[in-house]
Amino acid sequence: MAFLPVNFGLPGLGSIPTGQVYDQYFKDKTAKFSDFHLAFVEFCKDLNTVLPGQDFDTPSLDQLKDFYEKTWEPLKGDHEKKKVEFVKYINQTVKEATVDDSLFIMAGLAAPAGAIVLKRTGESIPQLKKFRLDLLPNVIFVPLCTLGAIMGATALQMGKKRKQIHS
Structure with missing residues (x-):
């Protein structure tokens, strides 16, 4: 056999x-x-x-x-x-299957800084002020934004892969 x-x-x-x-x-x-x-x-x-x-x-x-x-x-x-x-x-x-890890690395590196910038600008921009981001501690807000960015990168990768399969 x-x-x-x-x-x-x-x-x-x-x-x-x-x-x-x-x-x-x-x-x-x-x-x-x-x-x-x-x-x-x-x-x-x-x-x-x-x-x-x-x-x-x-x-x-x-x-x-x-x-x-x-x-x-x-x-x-x-x-x-x-x-x-x-x-x-x-x-x-x-x-x-191969995955391009650079997108995940970029999301993981950029998301924490972006979260802090979003939180600070949220205090002065009227459209973001209503979400009261200042009430969320950074210890919770930054990981949530990072997780969201990585999930978005994953969804983007899956979408690209699906388009390649169907074309």
Whole structure:
């Protein structure tokens, strides 16, 4: 029995038996591309469940369809070759997602100073004066603003990633 030689920098993933993955998700379930696609999505969902906190960039629908038509379909009854080709394909296309940490660092560095400036200017600007920011102690206000900035940076990253996937 072979093992998935995929290593995403995490222990344990290389110990997933290829035969078990193939039998569970793909054997006798992939007569059409739509079935293959559903099996692949289920495999990726379970992969992300097994490795919480990890995010993987998977191939686009066109890449998956190309693999199915050119590699998978011609190997109709040869399950051993399908296992080998599937593992090869996974190694080539499924990669650990990369995140640009510079946005988080910038938000984390700029937010505390911005919070203090906001609080001080809030005392003289009529629109901000009604929020009574002067009543909040800096010990609470600064971390809340920093957390909000980091959450905003995360949302921005997710939005950019979603646009890349759908384009």
